Amino acid sequence: MKLLAILSYLWNSRAPRERLFIIIALLVIVLGSLYSGFIDPALTDLKRFKTSIPLAQATLAKVKILSAQVNAQPKNEAVLSGDMSNLEAIQASLSAANIEAKVSDTPPWLITIHRANGEDLLNWLRQYPIKLIELKRIGHHTDAYWQGEVTLNLQSN
Secondary structure, X not given: XXXXXXXXXXXXXXXXXXXXXXXXXXXXXXXXXXXXHHHHHHHHHHHHHHHHHHHHHHHHHHHHHHHHHHHHOOOOHHHHHOOOOHHHHHHHHXXXXXXXXXXXXXXXXXXXXXXXXXXXXXXXXXXOOEEEEEEEEEOOHHHOEEEEEEEEOHHHO
């Protein structure tokens, strides 16, 4: 209650011109705070989304094209024919493709990819009937590589 009385006394002791300047200063502070706290971040995000959405759409289009290419490629008959154990064939094909990975001992084959170049990985994936893929890209630009898990179920084919 004392604070309100002090503020009231200070306000009433000011000339009308000083009151006007105080009101204008408070409006500038409030409007500046609203702009810097809400409007500017929203405009910045909007600008960022306007540039990132077309990039994401272009990436999605590339992924769809690559997915169609992967599905259209013939499957690797050497692995399916049983010329050597499927485990050995998968390990050999991973080595030939320069893909660092570990293969589970029994089907369905869970392949944990530690490091793979994008092009090498895509070419390798085109050869096999893939049941499940969980991959992520690590790094940016020329340093980028892929890692994750791929599941093959060669017994069901």
